[in-house]
Amino acid sequence: MFDADLSLVPAHQRILVAASGGADSMALIVWLLSEQRNVVVGHVNHALDELRGGACARDEAWLRLRCDELGVPLQSETIVLERRDGHVNEAVARTGRYAALQRLALANDCALVATAHTASDALEGLILNIGRGAGLRGQSSFASSRPLGDGLTLVRPLWRVGRQQVRDWLLSQNQTWLEDESNLSELFRRNRVRAEVVPLLSSIFGREADSLARSFALNAQLSRDEDSFLEREAQRTLEMLIVKRGEKLLALNGIALRDLDVALARRVLRLAARSVQPELREIERLKIETVRLAAVNGQKREVWTWRNGVRVEWTGAGSGNRFRFWCV
Missing domain, CATH: 3.40.50.620 (HUPs)
Incomplete structure (x- = not known):
C-alpha cells in the first residue's frame, strides 16, 4: 500500500x-x-x-x-x-x-x-x-x-x-x-x-x-497543530495588548503582558518584534526571556538591540510600564 x-x-x-x-x-x-x-x-x-x-x-x-x-x-x-x-x-x-x-x-x-x-x-x-x-x-x-x-x-x-x-x-x-x-x-x-x-x-x-x-x-x-493554535492565541493577545501602533512602531501594555502565561508572553513578544520587522526570522530564546523578565522583575528602563535593525525598550514604571518595538 x-x-x-x-x-x-x-x-x-x-x-x-x-x-x-x-x-x-x-x-x-x-x-x-x-x-x-x-x-x-x-x-x-x-x-x-x-x-x-x-x-x-x-x-x-x-x-x-x-x-x-x-x-x-x-x-x-x-x-x-x-x-x-x-x-x-x-x-x-x-x-x-x-x-x-x-x-x-x-x-x-x-x-x-x-x-x-x-x-x-x-x-x-x-x-x-x-x-x-x-x-x-x-x-x-x-x-x-x-x-x-x-x-x-x-x-x-x-x-x-x-x-x-x-x-x-x-x-x-x-x-x-x-x-x-x-x-x-x-x-x-x-x-x-x-x-x-x-x-x-x-x-x-x-x-x-x-x-x-x-x-x-x-x-x-x-x-504543528498545537503550535498553530498557540500562534493564533498569541496574535489575538498581541492585538489586545497594543496601546500604540505606528509605521514600524508598536507599544504594548507591559503589566498585562507580565501577567500572561509565560509561554504565551514569549510568543507575543516574538510576534511584536516581527510585526515591526517581518524579515526578523530567528530570535534567540535568551533575548526573548531577558525582555520578558524586565517586566516580571520591575526593572528600570532598558533598551535592547536585536537583529535586522529591531530595537526593544522596556520603559519601566516611570514611563507607563510599556514595551516599545521599532525598526531603524
Whole structure:
C-alpha cells in the first residue's frame, strides 16, 4: 500500500510537481498520474554543471525523457545561485528554488505546488532541529500544506510515506529514478543523520526506519497543530495588548503582558518584534526571556538591540510600564 495523502490534491486543481528525477519526486509524479490528477512537472536547474561534472544538464535531459514517456508536460527554469568559495548556501538555494517553482506554477495555471518530502525527511529534519535547540515549531518539522504566496498552496502528499516504501513502490510499478550523488556526501549534516543517526535509532527502538519515520511524522503533525493554535492565541493577545501602533512602531501594555502565561508572553513578544520587522526570522530564546523578565522583575528602563535593525525598550514604571518595538 502506498499511503500518500490524496486529500491534499483535489481532482479539480492543477498541480505543479517539483521534480529532480530522484525516487521521491518520480514516485509522486507516477502516483498522481495513477490517481488521474492534472499534473505539470516543474524542474529547477541550479546551473552547477561545472561543480557536478555536467550532471545538472544530464538530470534535466533524463527527466524530460521520462516525462515524455509518461505523457506529462515538463516545464523547467534555470537559476543562477551566488557561490562563496565554490559552495552554494543551502538556504539561499532553497529560497531560489521555491521562487522558481512559484513562477512556473503561475505560468502554467497551477493552484498547487507539490513537493516530494517524505516521513523520512521529516524525521531527519526533526533530529537536525532538535540539535539546533528548536522549540515546538522546529519539533513539528514541515507542514503537509501551507500557503506559498500569489494564491498558491504548497502541499507534501508523501508526508507519511517512508523513503524505503517509496523505492519499493516504484520498483513494483517498474519505474526508474536518478540517484543524486550529493546524498552520499558527508559534507552535508543531513546525510550523516540519514546514514548514522537514523539507523542507530532504528536499532535502539527495534523498528524499521520507515516505521520510525512514520511515527515521528504523525507526532510532528500533532505538534504543528498545537503550535498553530498557540500562534493564533498569541496574535489575538498581541492585538489586545497594543496601546500604540505606528509605521514600524508598536507599544504594548507591559503589566498585562507580565501577567500572561509565560509561554504565551514569549510568543507575543516574538510576534511584536516581527510585526515591526517581518524579515526578523530567528530570535534567540535568551533575548526573548531577558525582555520578558524586565517586566516580571520591575526593572528600570532598558533598551535592547536585536537583529535586522529591531530595537526593544522596556520603559519601566516611570514611563507607563510599556514595551516599545521599532525598526531603524
